[in-house]
Amino acid sequence: MDRGSGGAPGPGRYQLTQLRSIESQSVHIIREVAAEFERPVLLFSGGKDSVVMLHLARRAFWPGRIPFPVMHVDTGHNFPEVLEFRDRTVAEMGASLVVASVQDSIDAGRVTEDPGPNASRNRLQTRTLLDAIAEHKFDAVFGGARRDEEKARAKERVFSFRDEFGQWDPKNQRPELWSLYNGRHRAGEHIRVFPLSDWTELDIWAYVADQGIELPSIYYAHRREVFRRDGMLLATGPYVALGEDEDVFETTVRYRTVGDMTCTGAVESTATSAEAIVAEVAASRLTERGATRADDRTSEAAMEDRKREGYF
Amino acid sequence: MELLRFATAGSVDDGKSTLIGRLLFDSKSIFEDQLESVERVSRQRGDEYTDLALLTDGLRAEREQGITIDVAYRYFATPARKFIIADTPGHVQYTRNMVTGNSTADLTLVLVDARKGIVEQTRRHAFLASLLRVPHLLLCVNKMDLVDYDREVFDAIREEFADFASRLELSDLSFIPISALCGDNVVQRSANMPWYEGASLLHHLEQVYISSDRNLIDPRLPVQWVVRPKANRHHDYRGYAGRVAGGVFRPGDEVMVLPSGLTTTVSAIDSYEEELEEAYPPMSVTVRLADDVDISRGDLICRPMNQPTVGQDLDAMVAWMGERTIQPGDFFQLKHTTRWVRAVVRDLHYRLDVNTLHRDESASRLGLNDVGRITFRVTQPLFYDSYRRNRTTGSFILADEATNVTVGAGMLLGPD
Numbered sequence: 001m002d003r004g005s006g007g008a009p010g011p012g013r014y015q016l017t018q019l020r021s022i023e024s025q026s027v028h029i030i031r032e033v034a035a036e037f038e039r040p041v042l043l044f045s046g047g048k049d050s051v052v053m054l055h056l057a058r059r060a061f062w063p064g065r066i067p068f069p070v071m072h073v074d075t076g077h078n079f080p081e082v083l084e085f086r087d088r089t090v091a092e093m094g095a096s097l098v099v100a101s102v103q104d105s106i107d108a109g110r111v112t113e114d115p116g117p118n119a120s121r122n123r124l125q126t127r128t129l130l131d132a133i134a135e136h137k138f139d140a141v142f143g144g145a146r147r148d149e150e151k152a153r154a155k156e157r158v159f160s161f162r163d164e165f166g167q168w169d170p171k172n173q174r175p176e177l178w179s180l181y182n183g184r185h186r187a188g189e190h191i192r193v194f195p196l197s198d199w200t201e202l203d204i205w206a207y208v209a210d211q212g213i214e215l216p217s218i219y220y221a222h223r224r225e226v227f228r229r230d231g232m233l234l235a236t237g238p239y240v241a242l243g244e245d246e247d248v249f250e251t252t253v254r255y256r257t258v259g260d261m262t263c264t265g266a267v268e269s270t271a272t273s274a275e276a277i278v279a280e281v282a283a284s285r286l287t288e289r290g291a292t293r294a295d296d297r298t299s300e301a302a303m304e305d306r307k308r309e310g311y312f
Numbered sequence: 313m314e315l316l317r318f319a320t321a322g323s324v325d326d327g328k329s330t331l332i333g334r335l336l337f338d339s340k341s342i343f344e345d346q347l348e349s350v351e352r353v354s355r356q357r358g359d360e361y362t363d364l365a366l367l368t369d370g371l372r373a374e375r376e377q378g379i380t381i382d383v384a385y386r387y388f389a390t391p392a393r394k395f396i397i398a399d400t401p402g403h404v405q406y407t408r409n410m411v412t413g414n415s416t417a418d419l420t421l422v423l424v425d426a427r428k429g430i431v432e433q434t435r436r437h438a439f440l441a442s443l444l445r446v447p448h449l450l451l452c453v454n455k456m457d458l459v460d461y462d463r464e465v466f467d468a469i470r471e472e473f474a475d476f477a478s479r480l481e482l483s484d485l486s487f488i489p490i491s492a493l494c495g496d497n498v499v500q501r502s503a504n505m506p507w508y509e510g511a512s513l514l515h516h517l518e519q520v521y522i523s524s525d526r527n528l529i530d531p532r533l534p535v536q537w538v539v540r541p542k543a544n545r546h547h548d549y550r551g552y553a554g555r556v557a558g559g560v561f562r563p564g565d566e567v568m569v570l571p572s573g574l575t576t577t578v579s580a581i582d583s584y585e586e587e588l589e590e591a592y593p594p595m596s597v598t599v600r601l602a603d604d605v606d607i608s609r610g611d612l613i614c615r616p617m618n619q620p621t622v623g624q625d626l627d628a629m630v631a632w633m634g635e636r637t638i639q640p641g642d643f644f645q646l647k648h649t650t651r652w653v654r655a656v657v658r659d660l661h662y663r664l665d666v667n668t669l670h671r672d673e674s675a676s677r678l679g680l681n682d683v684g685r686i687t688f689r690v691t692q693p694l695f696y697d698s699y700r701r702n703r704t705t706g707s708f709i710l711a712d713e714a715t716n717v718t719v720g721a722g723m724l725l726g727p728d
Contacts, residue, residue, distance in 0.1 A: 014560070014592045015523045018315035018394040027596035028555040031536045035609050035650070059584040060596070063549060064541040147385045154384045173382060174718045175408050175633050177415040179555070180647050180709045184716035198396055200387045 019206060023056065026195040028179060029158055030060040033140050033193050036183050040068040040140035040193075041098065041133075043312065044090070046082040047258040048215050049144030049196055051089070052204055055213050056195060057142075058093060071098040071138075073129050075121040077239045077260045085216040100132035122260050126311045130166040133190055140183060140191050143312050148200040152304035158197050164188040166310030192312075201256070202281050209274035219277075221254045221270045232265030313389075316517060319398040319417035319446065321410050321437040327454045328423050331492035332386060332399055335514065338499040341388035382406075383413045392518040402433050407666065407681035408633035410440050411721055415707070417441075418522045419448040421513075426459045426489070430472050432667045438473070439666050442480040443629060443683065443723065445703060447525040449477075450486045452513060456505065457491040463507045479669060484520075488513050526593045527702045531559030531567070532620065533591075533613040534649035534695075534705070539598050551582055551598035552607055557649065557704035558697070559618070560592045561599065568616040569607055570695045575616050576603040593704070610651035612695040612705075620695045620705055625658070626688045627725045629699075632678040634712060634719030638686070639677035644720070646690060648708040653690045655710065661685040685725075698726030 016024065033040050042057060044050045057066045070090055090097045102121050105111045105128045113124065133141060147154045157173055159181045174182055183191045196204075208215060226233040227246045234240060236248055239262050253266035254277070271277045303311075320328050337347075386397040398413035400406065414420055420441035424434050434451075441449050451473055459465045466489040477485055488497055489508050496502035499514045511519065539551040561567070565578045581588040582598040591597040599613065607613075614620060632638055638657060646655040663675035663684040678684045699706030710720035 014526075014528055015314060016595065018313045021315050021594065024555060024594050024596040028536070028594075031553055031596070032650075035537050060553070061537070061539060062582070062584050062598075063543075063546045064539045065543070148387045151384075154386065155382050170382070175412045175721070176718070177412055177709055177721045178703065178707050179416075180707065182647065182709060182711050182716070182718045184645065184711050186716065198385070198387075200389075202389070 019203060019210065022198050022203060023059075023207070025179070025198060026053075026056045027060045029181065029193065029195040030057050030142070032181050033142065033183065034061070034067050037140040037191070039136065039138050040142065041071045041136065041138045042066070042068060042142040043129075043144065044070040044072055044086065044097075045144075045258065046072070046078075046086040046089075046216050047144065048204055048208065048219060049146065049199075051213060051215055052199075052207060053142060053144045053195055054089070054093070054095075055211060066093065066095050069096040069098050071100060071132060071136075071141075073125045073132070074099050074101045074103075075125060075260045076101065076103040077121055077262055079216070079218055079235075079258065079261060081218050082216045082258055085214075089214075098132065098136065100128050102128045104128070105131065122263055123306060123311075126166075126306065126309050129312070130310050133166065134188075138190060139185065140193055142193050142195060144196050145194050145312060146196050146199050146201070146204075147194075150303045152307055156194060156197065156307075158194055159183050160192040160194065161185065162190050162192055162310065166190075168192075168307050168310070170304065170308070202278065205274055205278045205281055209278055213274075215274075216258060218255045218258065221252050221272050223250055224253050224266065225250050226253060226266060233268065234265055235261060237261050313392075313394055314522070315394050315396065316419065316520070316522060317396045317398065317417050318419040318421055318517065319400060319410075319413040319441075320421045320423070321400050321402050321413070321433075321440075327425070327492045328399070328402065331423065331452070331454065331490070331498070332397060334492050334495060334498050335397075336386065336388050338495060339388050339390055339514065383409050390514065390518060395517065402437065404433075404436065404681060407436070407440070408631065410437065411444060411631045411633070414441055414444040414446050415703075415721065417444070417446045418525060419450060419517070419520060420446045421450045421452060424451060424453050424469060424473075426453050426455045426465050426469065429469050430476065434473065435476055435668075436666045438477060438480060438482075439669065440631075442482050443631070445481075445699060445723075447522065448484045448486075448520055449482050450488065450513075450516065450520075453487065453489045454492050456489045456496060457494045461489075461496070461502075461504045463505070466508070486510070486516060486520075488516065527558040528560055528592060529558070530618050530620070530697065530702065531561055531565070531613075531615050532557040532697070532702065532705050533561065533597075533599060534651075535607055535609055535611045535613065536650050537609060538607065549600075550604070551600050552611075552613065553596070553598040554613075554650070555596045556591050556593045558593060558702050559615070560590050561597075561613075562590045563587075566616060567601070567613050568619065569601075569605055570612045570614065570619070570622065571693060572605065572607075572611075574603075574605045576601045576605055578602075610649075612649070614695070620697050621726055622693050622695055624690050624693050626655075626690060626694065626696070626708075626722070628686060628688065628708070628722040629664075629725065630678065630684055630686045630710075630723075631721045632680065632682045632684070632719070633721065634717070635680060636712075636719075637677040637679050638710075638720065643713055644710040645713055645716075646688070646708050646710055646722075648694050648696060649705060651692070651694065653692050653694065655688045655690045657686055658689050659687040661687070686722075688722075696724050696726070699723035701726070 111127045254269040384399045400413035422437045490497040537553040579602045580600045662671040662673045697705045706724045708722040
């Protein structure tokens with residue numbers, strides 16, 4: 001695996017490829033946070049974006065260790081393959097893992113689960129996340145969100161200020177100039193940091209292929225029992241109740257995003273390598289969230305509303 | 313593949329969002345679900361045609377008001393290049409967003425309505441692009457379909473703008489007549505304007521030469537982080553991590569560390585699990601040095617024969633973004649490269665009218681969206697170059713000491 005000069009050929013001498021350029025920018029951001037904050041934490045779900053973010057953090061401090069812990073906000077509705085991957089990856093890196101559990105928030109009466117057999121815990125994660133930030137006194141929280149994912153996220157800063165309620169105020173964001181990031185805040189406030197802001201889905205896959213980064217197996221084509229709901233393919237499992245007219249069938253699928261099993265859809269695919277997925281993504285006519293995330297389909301501004309409350 | 317970052321600026325009605333929607337649409341960077349969503353909203357609002365501006369206006373308030381409020385970033389790619397668009401609002405009250413969008417741009421695209429010609433906003437956008445030293449300025453005369461694709465209209469606007477631009481410091485200026493709504497000269501050359509012999513907008517964006525826009529002459533490495541693994545395998549490892557801000561570093565180079573002034577040589581340049589033969593902007597690397605010298609975050613590695621200015625008195629052009637005014641005697645937190653220092657305003661030399669370029673030397677303060685020349689005194693020496701010479705070591709931000717909000721952007725003036 002060529003780790004030194006990835007990306008497509010083209011630029012002349014002393015010109016970085018686009019992939020090297022955004023990689024360098026991300027590493028710069030991660031180092032700034034480690035240097036300027038007292039208690040940063042990196043959100044890690046086992047999803048491809050957070051895996052790439054963790055890889056970039058490793059690059060930033062190599063040969064030293066990553067100087068902050070990793071946190072998973074666990075909905076309790078995870079794909080088992082992803083949990084296994086999470087534990088193994090974090091252990092290999094020698095990083096410390098904090099698990100913030102939505103189930104604990106429910107048990108403690110901090111949040112109430114929506115009624116019904118198919119309730120998603122996606123929105124409940126916000127409370128759990130904010131509680132964990134307060135409990136551990138985290139002052140900077142790395143998230144793997146990308147601006148190309150969704151239109152509210154396209155407005156997001158790299159360093160994004162959150163008030164003492166964890167709220168995002170999209171109409172009143174700090175100007176962010178050059179690569180001079182302002183992480184100043186008062187006690188109780190925190191900064192969300194998005195090192196992958198300028199990456200697209202295609203960039204993530206190209207980088208996974210270039211660096212030989214391991215991902216949870218469900219990202220690659222596999223046989224799975226699924227059923228169709230709202231135009232998406234959802235996996236059968238313990239957290240999903242089937243409707244009367246929903247028929248289960250087995251097919252070859254892969255996941256474009258990894259989240260709560262109840263709201264994350266699969267796409268039919270035979271791509272079994274990152275290279276094959278790069279080709280598929282390049283030809284795709286649907287955004288990954290539009291194709292596979294029921295949580296974003298609630299309304300035109302579903303993401304903006306959740307982000308205002310403190311969502312990732 | 314190369315990356316081109318460009319900023320767009322335009323006023324409420326000159327079709328900026330439509331143009332971006334068109335670029336995304338025609339380069340097949342819009343996905344079907346995004347287009348369906350836009351078509352649905354357009355229908356609901358009773359628009360006569362699908363409003364491509366809805367693709368870029370991401371916030372609820374923006375869609376409700378039909379205007380762009382904040383910088384939005386958009387991504388698209390062609391077989392030739394990848395692009396990041398910083399889509400900024402054009403109205404004067406959002407000057408700070410325009411400054412933000414231009415600070416990292418390789419190119420600024422200014423839109424003019426062919427029916428209205430050069431207006432105050434056009435001049436302001438061009439001035440801000442020159443203030444932020446965006447290397448390339450591209451003026452697109454839009455809505456050519458509404459002036460019957462008349463060459464004389466285009467030529468008159470071009471001449472008027474070129475006259476104004478001669479008072480600015482612009483290194484590269486181009487003009488393209490387009491219709492964003494109809495797609496003329498956006499991706500393909502238009503048959504409606506055979507008199508125009510230049511490239512289409514997309515072709516121009518793909519071809520404009522950006523390789524020489526960075527400083528490869530003055531080696532500068534602001535230290536971000538000291539890597540000390542404290543592990544058995546790398547027991548004696550000590551590396552200085554940072555993003556190269558100028559010049560080229562190679563193993564064996566004699567270097568000087570500021571502020572100590574000690575000289576040593578580069579023993580190795582590390583990337584992840586490999587050593588590099590050279591490092592240049594904007595690479596993030598870790599440099600090892602031959603001698604054990606005391607270095608910490610905020611220090612700068614340069615060459616003994618090529619040092620930046622070292623000083624505590626800073627003369628700068630400042631774009632003011634704060635709700636409160638700035639005036640002599642005010643204190644701020646100032647961030648320059650990897651260093652925060654305290655700064656006091658010593659002198660306000662003049663306020664620059666961003667529309668007329670008139671210097672008002674009687675001004676006693678700067679208000680929101682004003683630009684002026686200010687002298688600061690800072691608590692510790694900074695190692696800087698003029699912004700003209702280096703956009704990284706020549707820039708700083710100001711933060712309000714009470715609210716922590718970023719309130720100003722500074723571009724250092726220097727001997728050159």
